[in-house]
Amino acid sequence: MRLDFTKMHGAGNDFVVIDATRRPFDLSPQQLRALGDRRFGVGCDQILVVEPALSGDAADFRYRIFNGADGSEVEQCGNGSRCFLRYVIDKGLTTQPRVRVRTVNALLELVLAEDGRVRVDMGPPRLDPASLPFDPQGLAPDARGFWPLTLADGVAVQAALVSMGNPHAVLLVDDVDAAPVALLGPQVQALSRFSQGVNVGFLQIQARDRARIRVYERGAGETLACGTGTCAAVVAGIRAGLLDAAVEVQARGGQLRIEWDGQGSVFMTGPASTVFEGSIEL
Numbered sequence: 001m002r003l004d005f006t007k008m009h010g011a012g013n014d015f016v017v018i019d020a021t022r023r024p025f026d027l028s029p030q031q032l033r034a035l036g037d038r039r040f041g042v043g044c045d046q047i048l049v050v051e052p053a054l055s056g057d058a059a060d061f062r063y064r065i066f067n068g069a070d071g072s073e074v075e076q077c078g079n080g081s082r083c084f085l086r087y088v089i090d091k092g093l094t095t096q097p098r099v100r101v102r103t104v105n106a107l108l109e110l111v112l113a114e115d116g117r118v119r120v121d122m123g124p125p126r127l128d129p130a131s132l133p134f135d136p137q138g139l140a141p142d143a144r145g146f147w148p149l150t151l152a153d154g155v156a157v158q159a160a161l162v163s164m165g166n167p168h169a170v171l172l173v174d175d176v177d178a179a180p181v182a183l184l185g186p187q188v189q190a191l192s193r194f195s196q197g198v199n200v201g202f203l204q205i206q207a208r209d210r211a212r213i214r215v216y217e218r219g220a221g222e223t224l225a226c227g228t229g230t231c232a233a234v235v236a237g238i239r240a241g242l243l244d245a246a247v248e249v250q251a252r253g254g255q256l257r258i259e260w261d262g263q264g265s266v267f268m269t270g271p272a273s274t275v276f277e278g279s280i281e282l
């Protein structure tokens with residue numbers, strides 16, 4: 001089948017976007033993997049599928065998210081949500097600068113800002129282990145909300161556990177450039193306590209309103225940016241008393257602004273870019 005797509009990125013986290021507003025989405029997991037393959041397909045971190053809202057839903061659209069490396073469907077994608085808004089505006093699927101979109105487990109509100117960035121109400125973080133899910137059996141978090149994890153080789157790490165609709169484990173590091181992301185990321189993901197897998201974030205705090213981050217994503221490996229991972233990391237830093245309520249975070253692919261008042265929604269502001277249009281025979 002021939003498939004038209006749009007290639008986009010949000011701070012370097014890259015996406016293949018598919019318009020399923022006029023014809024039902026019916027790609028198989030192997031077709032999704034073929035699409036996401038960086039050698040034999042288009043290549044992307046995630047595939048975003050834009051669908052009409054269900055009738056009677058408060059949302060204006062639905063959008064589904066699939067990890068590019070393994071075709072797994074996931075609950076949330078922060079950088080993807082910004083690209084989703086850019087896409088529906090540029091494609092004339094909406095004339096509104098403010099759009100509500102339903103994902104698997106959330107209703108997000110997105111606004112196009114004057115400077116072309118997109119601000120997303122990501123909803124509140126969830127901090128109970130069951131929301132990731134994470135099996136806390138025999139463990140308890142420290143006063144800052146960090147849990148002791150023992151990796152397969154006996155190495156002990158401390159991680160804050162935050163759900164943004166998808167699961168995140170956040171480690172504090174002194175220098176993200178020196179952090180052993182490719183080593184620790186898979187080792188944390190391999191823990192059976194994360195029965196649905198986990199995204200592993202590495203947060204370097206530079207000031208109370210400035211940080212750097214790298215994320216080893218579930219179903220994608222290290223990406224140049226991870227919106228939900230950045231939200232989760234700032235929530236962890238605020239809860240630990242290390243960050244203020246508004247933080248500029250530098251990822252390898254770009255910068256995101258994260259705001260959280262300590263109890264309500266997390267707000268993320270950042271870029272969304274279209275790279276090219278294409279079609280592929282799947």
Ligand SMILES: N[C@H](CCC[C@H](N)C(=O)O)C(=O)O
Nearest residue numbers: 077078079166218226227228
């Ligand atoms: N790999 C993530 C989904 C994409 C999240 C990320 N690209 C973002 O911007 O939030 C997961 O399996 O939960």
